[in-house]
Amino acid sequence: MNSILTKIQALPKADVHSHLHLAGSQKRFAERYPNANITFPSRYNGLSGMIDFIYGTLNKVMITSEDVTNFMDIAIQSAIDDNVKLLEASVDAGLARFFDNSIDAVIETVQTLKERYNSEIDFKPDLGINKDLALEKVYSDGVKCIKSGVFTGIDLYGQEVGKDLTPFVRLYDMAKDHGLKTKVHIGEFSDHLTIENTIELLNPQELQHGIRAVDSEKTMDMILEKKIRLNICPTSNLSLGAVAHLEHHPVRKLFDHGIKVTINTDDLILFNATITEEYEKLWRSQLFTFEEIELLNSNALTL
């Protein structure tokens, strides 16, 4: 192993933008499912191409509640493999469909996983809400999760363009009332105005991606003034075509604007780059020095 990789590997790290059941490494996955025989592409045809791959290929393996639990279990193990000490990963509320529609069973599974690994990693689950989840479920299952005390954050994701977030205002207010950290996916494929709109509506503490803020000084200033952290995933952005070349990734300009940014994996099983590898790529492409990477890393380790 070369010296920069060794140095980065040795750093205690954090991953704060991750979707738990998709966060296992391909190596851990192959060990757990030796007969799955899946070829993971290096690029997906945008968000819809990624969703097609999940439904068409991955979900042929993840069939039962036991599989979902396995997928989440290897995700935590994979984070530990990479010397990740803090893992904030979302658990999709819609996964209840694998557990006979019992959100209680999902909550119990997450609690068991937390306890299983608590001596090795600080696993802080976010409640993950897909914008396409029926609102009725959002306000029944979602609220149960918020009140369970098992989740420490909330995250909202799915299609970004043309989606009205007003129905989620009340949910975010409840999450805040229960002390959950608030995150929202926006500005990966949608423009800087959608970022401003999301901030005004949901007032989140952190944005997942938010990279299109780079197109507007005003939006960047808004993020800076409100001290909103951007949890960015460079390899995911490249694999989905949100960014064409790593050398031109907006993360540098956002960082130079003074915005607090972190580097994360998003979906390790799909994008195949650990936190160590993400940092190494940023260093190799000369976007960040090792000292700056240490700063990015400490940004992520700060709760």
Ligand SMILES: [Zn+2]
């Ligand atoms: Zn994400």
